[in-house]
Amino acid sequence: MLRKNRMLLVLLLLFAVFLTACTPETAGTAPTTSQPAGQPATSTESPAAPSQELIIGFEADAATMLANTDVNYVTDIQIRNIYDPLIDRDEKGALIPSLATEWKNLDPLTWEIKLREGVTFTNGEPFNAEAVKFNIDYILDEKNNSFYRSRWKDIKEVKVIDDNTVHVITSQPFPTLLLRITDDLLIMAPKHTQEVGLEKAAMNPVGTGAYKFEKWTRDDSLKLVANEDYWQGPPTIKQLTFKIIPEFSARLSAFLSGEIHLFKNVPVDSVERVKNSENGTIAMVGSSRINYLALNTFYDGPLKDKRVRQALNYAIDVDELLNSVLNGNGTKMTGPLSKVNVDYTETKDYGYDPDKAIALLKEAGIDPKSLKLQLDTPNGRYPMDTHVAQAIASQLQKIGIQVNVQANEWGNHLAKIRQHEMKDMFILGWGPAFDAQGTIENLFTEKAPYSGFYDKDVEAMIQKALPVFDPAERKKAFDDLQHRLVDEAAWVPLWQQGDLYAVSKNLQFTPRPDEKFLVFEMKWNQ
Amino acid sequence: MLDYLIKRMGQVIVVLFLALTTVFFIIRLSGDPTALFLPPDAPREQLEEFRKTLGFDRPLYVQYTEFIMNAVQGDFGNSLRTREDALQMVLDRIPATFQLAFTSLGLSLLIALPIGILSAYKRNTLLDQTGVAFTVLGQALPSFWLGLILIYLFAVQLKWLPTGGGGSLIHLILPAMTLAAYSVARFARFTRSTMLDVLRKDYIRTAKASGVPTYKILSVYALKNTLIPIITLVALDLGVLLGGAVIVEAVFSWPGMGRLLMQSLLNRDFPVVMAGVFLIAFIYSVMNFVVDVLYAYVNPQIRFK
Numbered sequence: 100m101l102r103k104n105r106m107l108l109v110l111l112l113l114f115a116v117f118l119t120a121c122t123p124e125t126a127g128t129a130p131t132t133s134q135p136a137g138q139p140a141t142s143t144e145s146p147a148a149p150s151q152e153l154i155i156g157f158e159a160d161a162a163t164m165l166a167n168t169d170v171n172y173v174t175d176i177q178i179r180n181i182y183d184p185l186i187d188r189d190e191k192g193a194l195i196p197s198l199a200t201e202w203k204n205l206d207p208l209t210w211e212i213k214l215r216e217g218v219t220f221t222n223g224e225p226f227n228a229e230a231v232k233f234n235i236d237y238i239l240d241e242k243n244n245s246f247y248r249s250r251w252k253d254i255k256e257v258k259v260i261d262d263n264t265v266h267v268i269t270s271q272p273f274p275t276l277l278l279r280i281t282d283d284l285l286i287m288a289p290k291h292t293q294e295v296g297l298e299k300a301a302m303n304p305v306g307t308g309a310y311k312f313e314k315w316t317r318d319d320s321l322k323l324v325a326n327e328d329y330w331q332g333p334p335t336i337k338q339l340t341f342k343i344i345p346e347f348s349a350r351l352s353a354f355l356s357g358e359i360h361l362f363k364n365v366p367v368d369s370v371e372r373v374k375n376s377e378n379g380t381i382a383m384v385g386s387s388r389i390n391y392l393a394l395n396t397f398y399d400g401p402l403k404d405k406r407v408r409q410a411l412n413y414a415i416d417v418d419e420l421l422n423s424v425l426n427g428n429g430t431k432m433t434g435p436l437s438k439v440n441v442d443y444t445e446t447k448d449y450g451y452d453p454d455k456a457i458a459l460l461k462e463a464g465i466d467p468k469s470l471k472l473q474l475d476t477p478n479g480r481y482p483m484d485t486h487v488a489q490a491i492a493s494q495l496q497k498i499g500i501q502v503n504v505q506a507n508e509w510g511n512h513l514a515k516i517r518q519h520e521m522k523d524m525f526i527l528g529w530g531p532a533f534d535a536q537g538t539i540e541n542l543f544t545e546k547a548p549y550s551g552f553y554d555k556d557v558e559a560m561i562q563k564a565l566p567v568f569d570p571a572e573r574k575k576a577f578d579d580l581q582h583r584l585v586d587e588a589a590w591v592p593l594w595q596q597g598d599l600y601a602v603s604k605n606l607q608f609t610p611r612p613d614e615k616f617l618v619f620e621m622k623w624n625q
Numbered sequence: 626m627l628d629y630l631i632k633r634m635g636q637v638i639v640v641l642f643l644a645l646t647t648v649f650f651i652i653r654l655s656g657d658p659t660a661l662f663l664p665p666d667a668p669r670e671q672l673e674e675f676r677k678t679l680g681f682d683r684p685l686y687v688q689y690t691e692f693i694m695n696a697v698q699g700d701f702g703n704s705l706r707t708r709e710d711a712l713q714m715v716l717d718r719i720p721a722t723f724q725l726a727f728t729s730l731g732l733s734l735l736i737a738l739p740i741g742i743l744s745a746y747k748r749n750t751l752l753d754q755t756g757v758a759f760t761v762l763g764q765a766l767p768s769f770w771l772g773l774i775l776i777y778l779f780a781v782q783l784k785w786l787p788t789g790g791g792g793s794l795i796h797l798i799l800p801a802m803t804l805a806a807y808s809v810a811r812f813a814r815f816t817r818s819t820m821l822d823v824l825r826k827d828y829i830r831t832a833k834a835s836g837v838p839t840y841k842i843l844s845v846y847a848l849k850n851t852l853i854p855i856i857t858l859v860a861l862d863l864g865v866l867l868g869g870a871v872i873v874e875a876v877f878s879w880p881g882m883g884r885l886l887m888q889s890l891l892n893r894d895f896p897v898v899m900a901g902v903f904l905i906a907f908i909y910s911v912m913n914f915v916v917d918v919l920y921a922y923v924n925p926q927i928r929f930k
Contacts, residue, residue, distance in 0.1 A: 163707055249667040344789060356788055
């Protein structure tokens with residue numbers, strides 16, 4: 100007995116010693132660090148040499164170094180420093196020239212794009228119309244199995260008119276072509292890609308971008324160096340590394356220890372830790388990515404009734420969710436589009452009105468206390484997603500509605516939506532969402548895989564709006580649709596996601612609504 | 626002996642076959658991979674078309690037969706995400722995983738053996754209890770948590786070591802320590818109990834009586850006999866280390882096989898998952914096979930059982 104007790108004591112003692120070793124007081128989190136400030140242990144942390152290497156912590160490795168192939172944003176964001184687009188976006192999301200200087204419609208089926216002269220790829224190849232044709236043809240060629248192909252299927256032909264002019268001919272009016280060119284298309288060096296073959300080009304990319312490829316170690320890092328002959332002038336940051344750190348806590352640790360200078364998606368509950376750190380600060384921007392609660396009409400339940408959907412809009416207090424769950428890191432939405440969307444129009448805000456919600460339910464012949472609904476949410480895909488779902492459930496509980504929250508693994512969540520296995524409500528995010536069509540066609544029509552809403556009249560309105568070419572007429576059609584969708588209460592619109600970045604204090608960095616890390620725009624503080 | 630070898634080899638093949646079959650069907654229950662690769666605005670027709678290209682539209686048994694026929698020839702197909710050869714992708718990660726597993730194995734033996742031996746020799750003393758308590762603690766701490774704590778302490782606060790990544794010996798220290806914590810407990814306790822048995826043996830008493838110094842009794846006479854069962858445990862543990870590395874590899878961004886498998890599983894990159902499962906099962910069975918054969922070689926009784 101005595102022996103046992105002694106052993107227990109020793110165990111407890113050891114554990115206590117271990118824990119003390121980990122508390123902030125003894126380890127010195129707060130101002131009393133064991134390292135005097137300004138005398139960092141690692142060279143990466145030394146203040147702002149302009150030639151210093153920038154290390155960006157990133158959650159996942161690129162799938163390939165080929166452009167126009169993998170649609171995942173983790174690939175796109177990294178390779179965008181190697182390849183340039185024809186058309187880019189400014190910090191507000193508006194289209195600006197990049198490798199293309201001008202673009203216009205000759206007729207609804209023909210687009211003329213003028214290209215920048217005197218640009219060369221980093222291997223010396225000239226950039227010209229042939230290069231543009233090569234890259235669009237690459238997407239369209241079934242053999243290449245580009246994940247972008249479906250978006251480009253309406254392209255009939257790319258014609259080289261002269262060295263700096265191409266005509267893109269479409270098989271039917273393609274009003275969103277410019278957005279596809281902006282968001283999807285990056286220009287690879289055609290000769291290089293053909294000469295070494297796709298397999299090798301996937302490991303050794305050549306573009307016209309601000310950075311040249313140096314080394315890619317799978318699942319570890321991507322190293323790039325400045326392209327001193329860049330057509331926009333040499334970048335000020337000469338060396339750039341994307342360091343792959345899948346685990347968020349490890350990313351945070353790496354940031355706090357000065358190993359990385361920048362990373363995206365700081366969880367709301369870790370913002371203070373970054374702010375309180377010696378060398379870090381938080382940058383936030385309203386992303387184009389939106390989060391919403393879909394009120395699923397594909398499921399044969401009470402939500403088929405418009406009044407019930409409207410009641411839910413009145414019963415959910417989005418401002419409260421935003422403040423209490425997300426600490427204000429997001430921008431409230433009232434309709435299907437966010438304010439950074441070029442086609443945004445202001446729509447009616449239901450506001451929080453539980454009495455009205457109860458009245459509407461009664462009108463629909465439903466006693467709120469007998470209403471049981473299911474709410475599906477992904478787990479960890481969007482900021483605080485499961486917490487948001489729980490909070491929604493408790494808000495609905497206030498008027499008597501019982502909500503069963505179901506958290507799904509991401510792949511399963513998508514599959515349930517696609518196969519129409521979702522029940523009453525589900526949380527989903529959507530982005531980059533800069534144009535109305537991309538959101539409305541894909542989320543409110545009968546056949547779209549991730550749609551949660553279908554109404555015959557609304558569908559007719561959408562199909563009528565899609566091919567409209569005249570900008571004013573198109574705007575009108577999509578404005579009407581936004582009002583209609585809000586009136587139909589197809590969603591409870593939540594917010595435009597607030598993207599939180601941890602940024603080294605030495606770095607001049609302005610976050611972009613399109614989530615890109617364009618290192619050419621960044622600088623070290625002198 | 627030859628009969629025994631052939632029989633055991635047959636068992637290895639059966640195990641591999643069963644592992645692959647089980648995983649093939651279970652992973653297909655987890656859902657359709659196509660949608661995770663295409664953009665969310667891809668229309669249903671393209672999803673279908675892509676499924677067709679990948680052959681996922683065919684009946685399961687057809688897919689299975691084809692998979693097994695190819696797997697026998699070492700062809701697991703190409704990764705759906707990177708389009709590279711799946712088996713090659715996994716093989717590329719093996720060195721990093723082995724490096725981590727063997728280092729932590731070495732580290733845990735280095736810590737566990739002395740603790741076990743001393744605990745046995747000084748049994749029921751404070752030293753013994755501290756040793757046991759220490760090892761139990763190591764086993765009880767989840768590696769995820771322990772890893773983060775070690776990062777916080779040695780990388781963020783003290784700045785002695787990097788928080789993660791691969792490439793050099795310095796990067797290896799923290800993950801190896803984390804991974805070793807669990808095995809240390811097993812090894813130390815096993816060493817202690819085996820050593821206790823051995824120390825009770827007559828030949829030890831004889832040695833003691835004839836005045837052989839204690840350190841020599843422990844390190845030469847007793848240790849040799851203690852090691853035999855430990856070798857078995859090590860071989861089995863290496864399998865556990867290879868599998869358990871998944872979490873540690875993720876926490877420390879170690880570019881090993883476990884991380885690749887985890888990522889591929891979440892991406893539903895079936896070919897890579899299958900190739901990885903095959904390799905792990907292969908390594909595990911081969912290791913068991915080698916140990917069994919060694920045993921049979923040492924102890925003829927086993928061969929005839």
